[in-house]
Amino acid sequence: MVNLIRRWVDRGQPDADARSWRTAHHSTTGAAHLRSGAPCQDAGTAEVLDEGAWAFVVVADGHGSDHCFRSDRGAAFAVAAARQVVASFHRELRQVGGTPTIKTLADLWDTEARRLVPSWRYLVHADLVDNPPRLADLDREPGLRRFLDKVVGEGRHDRNYQTYLQLHWFAEYAGKRRDLAPERLGPLPLPSDPTWDVATLGGWQARAYGTTLLAVLVGPTSVHWLRIGDGAMLRFVDGRAQRLVEPPAEAFANETPSLCDDDADRRLVVDTDPLAESDLPSALLVTTDGLPNSYPSEAEFLHFCDDLVVRARRGDDVAEGLTRWLPELSRRGSGDDMTVALAWVGGGRGDHVAEPVRAAPVRSEAPAVEQPVVEEPPDDRPGGAMHEVVEEERAPGEPDESTPGESAPGESALGEPTSEESSPAESAPESEGNECERDADSGRAAQQ
Template structure:
């Protein structure tokens, strides 16, 4: 049985400067609680990304929508363990998410013309009016992390563009980050984004056939605010508490994250997770 949890908070520095929370999250299990997904998006904080709070919301909805459409299709290949086809399907999923996000961004921009204040910002930032397509995407710039677990088939996958972290909670108690999702550009202060011209080439993804205890995805606001050596224990604690009482755990996290932001990076913080709860009499 799978339990899905997500929590986020507005960063303490964002509160001081009057900026909205630019992180967005979603986690959900299917009706039978046999597969679930966890998604986090982190809108960029720079001045030129002034609609990134909306961009992160659209990123999460695009990922959820795209995944819901392909999970049944993917399940067919998971059952047969056709690794090469699964790899191709996940690459196509990244393309679907990106295209859907761009469609949603363009629709939102059309339905919500730039305000006078936003027009002034464009002038200050030397963004041409009318705003070109590439600049529209830039205004909504966001990262994205998403993970799925199929409990019955002991199969998981994760995809990512930009910074943030994905952690796999192993059956033996180990907590690890997939090497395939390590972003080399981030080490040089460059963050790949959904708004980038080469976004499709900068998606990272990985998958595995193994029984796990859970998966967590999180924005860099959390990893920059937490002692990374203690983070595995923190995630295991969240898992254990969520299994006992998911709603209480989510409430407590939503209370704790603002304090963590204030003591740490001051950035928005978001986390989403999938955790395995053994069914009584379930084999």
């Protein structure tokens, strides 16, 4: 007991047997999308299982390319597919019984995680059949209009005609399958599938829903993750953030693996790590690339994350805080959508308990993502000021708006800055994330 208390005080984390996870997450529409009228193309969730013994965090970043005109739905379907993976893993683990070895856990996670791509393609197929893109719906689906405008703008009249015909023929294809039972519909076939008439129907369908996906599941003795595409996956040990896994090499060339790729099952990265007592994480965080891309350096991004975890573990309402901080970070940084999903050990608010997940996917519209309106820049952002902020003048003796009894983030207890603030980033180029801009003949995007 003495050692347990000492470890809690010195390292800020309890023994594995006593650990209880809490969670929070939020998605916000990027500043660039607010200006253009585009929807938020991110999605995410953070949930606990077994009364906090397990937790999982998931984010998805739909591509901003005009070719990916339903990527907001694709991101929501990716999160839904990841929840199915976690639910299936958790259900199968209960059947194992006893204390499973790390090999058993890793093998089971690998088996279930490999179902992600087919599950996502099923949800995409079901949505396309229920809601095929139609020329008559251009006013209702602005993304489709932007896609067709791009095709027309390329000036290839033969391709324009072919695209319009493919939309017409796919609507007929969908009408013949709308009454099929889910198990008979199956995943969206690949363009190379002999059952798919690519000359008639085209190969644009999966690309329209293109998205990345990052997911981490943590339990008493292991941490499991899967990744396809860019973003940040962090774990916090001894109060410091560290990368759980580095971004894919392609991300640095403004290109990223995607669930819409024909070889997505091969590009999906899956792994399991055992948790040793010497490196038990106090928190896990995943985020789409809009957040790290808003910081001039990796160190400043990690400082924000470190501070966010400190606030969560001391009991601050970080879920509410994210609704204010993320819009302002996007406005002053990348301009991109942002999603943060956080799980931590200890006190605080949160605890989104995972709802039961059906084994078979169901057809549904992608859930809408909350789009908060921020009137004034928040001055309590974790990590201190990211960019220069003009402070309002205060009357002599008037307290600032920091947390009562504390110094503002990024300042010492005496109010002295602990580090220099960054320069304004208003003129920085706005990022739409690593978009699915590969040509149709690249081999990774479907032929049109």
